[in-house]
Amino acid sequence: MSGSSCSRRWLVQAAAPFLAAFANLNAAAKAQPGSVPPAARQALAPTGRLRAALIVSNPVLVRRDVATGNLGGVSVELATALAEHLGMPLEPVPYANPARYAESLSREIAWDVGFAARDPARGEFVDFSPNFMEVDNVFLVPAGSRLTQLSEVDQPGVRVAVPQGSAPDLFLTRTLRNAEVVRVPGGADQAAEVLSSGRADAYGENAHLLHNVLGRIPAGARMLDGRFNVVQMAIAVPKGRDPTALEFLTQFVAQLKRDGTVARAIEAAGLRGVHVASD
Known part of the structure; x- marks a missing residue:
């Protein structure tokens, strides 16, 4: 993926039922794909695309532009940064509300990473990265x-x-x-x-x-x-993935908090009662 513009944005086009197309979003200090261990890349995106679950009814995670239907917000920005870090295209997997997301956990999970709340009930089906945000x-x-x-x-x-x-x-x-x-x-x-x-x-x-x-x-x-x-937001991965996936996400989340990416995403979304997670 070209790094010629440091101010690009991924615009996720909402079409029936949710998304039809998406383009590049602001990518901050992305790593070269070669810096990611091959085992982690394979574990996180076995299809060659990073399939990211997004709960579109929660404005803390996803914002929908009223005029265009485009999706943005914290989870879209972080998913984009992760895809660029891995050197892979992003494939959003939208869920209309938390109930639809929860249903996806009880059958064969059709996504690679989920941006949602950490909870013991969900922990039966997924493993969690360190927290990136508190709500x-x-x-x-x-x-x-x-x-x-x-x-x-x-x-x-x-x-x-x-x-x-x-x-x-x-x-x-x-x-x-x-x-x-x-x-x-x-x-x-x-x-x-x-x-x-x-x-x-x-x-x-x-x-x-x-x-x-x-x-x-x-x-x-x-x-x-x-x-x-206080709800803790983390990146979920389906259980059974190679442990290198979580090892990589642990370092990735720490970097996004350290370099201000999470804080900037919260500020850009105008969120209230939302904070960068403590270490």
Whole structure:
């Protein structure tokens, strides 16, 4: 892949059902393909293309340009950097929401790397790189809610909505003892609908997405102070891959954090409640 332009961007074209084409995205200080151990390259991209799973309903990971449908954001930038590091073309594998991504884990996985949350339930099917990003998870409650603090959420009669199959769903399913978990498709529209309709008393999600939901529901809605969880984002690889894949990703993620690539991607996406993962 040519290195003639240091300011190029991969533009992932959204066409039926998701992507039709994609072009080059800004690549920072890419390594020469020869610097990657052959065993790692084969383990990470056995088809000769890096197939990267992307959850397109989560704006912390993927941003869709309203006018063009193009996809960008942190996971697209990091996937592009990884593909260039390996000296291979990138093949995005988009999933409409976390539930569709979770379904891909329970059968033969059709991707090589997945950019999503680390979670024990997913760990049955994949192995994880070190974390590249941390995301605050909070509760949003509608106007007039009797809930005023985190400690009041887990009680009988409280309905907590979550995106099905998401990190908040997996975490709250394990930890809530009294409240009812209401699972809905991911995305801001679904969050706004379930709160506006009264089908849920609170919505648990990342703080960035919920800031966007605030403008879609009646005035007076608010986010409860504090975080109920901090989600750790990592690069997943299907179990059974050669261990050199994870060894390489460990060094790769450390480099992206060290050289500021992750921080720049977070800033470019305008994310709130999102931080570069600590070492």
